Amino acid sequence: MKIGVIVAVYNGERFLLEQLESIANQSRKPDAIWIRDDGSTDQSKPLVQQFITDHSELCIHFIQGQNVGFKENFRLLLSEAYNKMDWIFLSDQDDRWDSDRILKMEKQIQKVDNMSAIASSFRFMNQKSEIYSIPLKQGWSNQNLIPRVISEFRLEPISVDELTFHNYFQGCAMAVHQSVAEEYLKINNPYLPHDWMLSLIAASKNELYFWNEPLFDYRIHADNTIGLPQSSRFEFFNRIKNMNTLYNRTIVIKQSKEVLETLEINYPELMTENRKQQLQFTKENLKLIEYKKIIPLIGQFSNPFYHQYKSKFGQIMDLIYCITH
Structure with a gap:
């Protein structure tokens, strides 16, 4: 199985290197990495170039593009990788992966013949790279993103009906089969963000799964109040x-x-x-x-x-x- 990683970058100098290093330090190395800079005006470009120099053992493709927005940035990255890899992991620029994330996801992929997309759970991380918790809703899973109980370390199918109410997964939680990426590139999608659309494509074939184990740290910035408790x-x-x-x-x-x-x-x-x-x-x-x-x-x-x-x-x-x- 050939596994690729795509990393969308835009003005990410503050946290970018921490995320790239977490990808480089995987126990199961990716077969290739595609990084596309979406017209950054900060030091993202030299940081990526230095990362490539420091990790000559990895196959890294760096694309320096004009600013097209995050949705189009991921689409362009998928268009580069989908016909060269069996599976593609999506990555934001400011998270941090567990060192065995690819290995554990690959093991789950190999368990099911008809799987074409999988997402894992995650932990919240602040701008100081510290892990923190939020109040969890009774009867919900995946940090309050899935409105039903899914046991820890369970591989669970996700249906189309569920996705018509709510987007269960961030793109950075996902890995998709090349067939899903190929269909995404052809499909008429005037509304949805890339992650919701990728999930919908796989779920339409009953091939979307969730693995309930946190395998990366999802960074919430100071100006992002999603999930923060109200204390007064x-x-x-x-x-x-x-x-x-x-x-x-x-x-x-x-x-x-x-x-x-x-x-x-x-x-x-x-x-x-x-x-x-x-x-x-x-x-x-x-x-x-x-x-x-x-x-x-x-x-x-x-x-x-x-x-x-x-x-x-x-x-x-x-x-x-x-x-x-």
Whole structure:
């Protein structure tokens, strides 16, 4: 099995070397590494060049490109690697891999004949490279990204239906088979980020799996408040205030609508009657919230799709948004 790694870089000088070294220090070395700099204006380029010099034992391809954004950067990297490798690991520029990450993922890949994408769990890391924990929701897995219990060290299939509600995996948690990368490069994808689309492609064939073991440290920057606990009454009410915006009231269902529309465009055979009804619900819900239609919105409270997207508290917050705006 030939395994490649793609690393998307943009102004990453602060943490880039730590991540590259963690890839170089894998117990199972990658057969090739592709690094594409997306038009950085900092010292990322000389850092990569020095890394290549220091690791002549590795096959490293460095692409210096113009700025095209993270989604296109990963697409271009996949286009370089997909026809040369059997499996491709995706890497951000600021994380840190466990030294046996590739080895452990490869062992899981070899267990299942029909696997074409796999993601692992992770740990949170701050900008000082320190590991920290967040409060975990009861009944959730993978650092509150998967809304069901998956036992530790379990290899679990993930379905298309699950992905129509939520993106379970960051790209940096994933490895994909060349067939998934090839299909991604051909597919009509006007909406979704690369990681969600790659997961969807594999899940559409019942070939997406999750390995519940943390195998890398996922860095959260100081200006990134995802998952951070609210520790004071002021912060709690400030959080409620921030939730009372059109963006925050609609983003989850808007993204789900885009997933379902992507399925409709590319995999019409997967648009079951239930998924068609789900898509119709998302369209109606977004319009009701955008135009503050209070009575029809209350009428949706009994819709089972609403309960799958949002808790009763979330539904009440939708109502409060419509009333206060």
